Amino acid sequence: MLNFLYTNTCLLCEREISPFSSLCERCRTEIIEKGPSFYHERHRSYEIFVYSTYADKLEEVIKLYKYHNETLLSGFLTEIFIRLYGYFQREADIVTWVPSSLSSLEERGFDHMELIAKKFARKLSIPFARVLKNVSEGRQVDREKEERKKLGRFVCQKPPPRRVILLDDVLTTGTSVKDCVQTLLRNGTESVFVYVLAKAR
DSSP: OHHHHOOEEOTTTOOEEOTTOOSOHHHHHHHHTTOOOOEEEEOSSEEEEEEEESOHHHHHHHHHHHHSOOTTHHHHHHHHHHHHHHHSOOOOSEEEEOOOOHHHHHHHSSOHHHHHHHHHHHHHTOOBOOOEEEOOSSOGGGSOHHHHTOOOOEEESSOOOSEEEEEEEEESSSHHHHHHHHHHHHTTOOEEEEEEEEEOO
8 A cells, every 4th residue: 555655766776665665675685795705803802804895885875874864774784784793603792882972973863883783682682782982072984094093982881791792884994993892801801793894995
């Protein structure tokens, strides 16, 4: 009945799709088939896994979700995280995320990674917790490259457990992830497993 009331189209290619969907099957498949990239960083106390490159349709989807309030895309992006985790499974006590700054929260009205982290944790039956707080001023994307490399922008709101899964959307300089990891380790975490949607070129 809803199809007769209005026409819904894919956010990327404008093909007609079913109501309450955001992407057509062709666009979904094209994005999914671009990963996983098998990009993997192994450090003494943490690992980083990345699904794909920050380009093409995946970049478009992330930007639509993050900057244009297309919150229905959180479900699809969660699916990508689940696929990435399926290739690189690690045991963890909680799922958390790289939190947005206060200015980003005020601008967008929501923490885009918190919504995904909740869905990710629910699907994997792993406890979810808000552990980190971003105490920086301004948006990361607005900072100069050298400014982005500075650490000390995150604090722990509660004692973290021994093993933590940390989610982030885009790995650019890697500073935010490294800052979060070091904050967790300083506060008692022994192992951090970082899962990222895309890595900037």
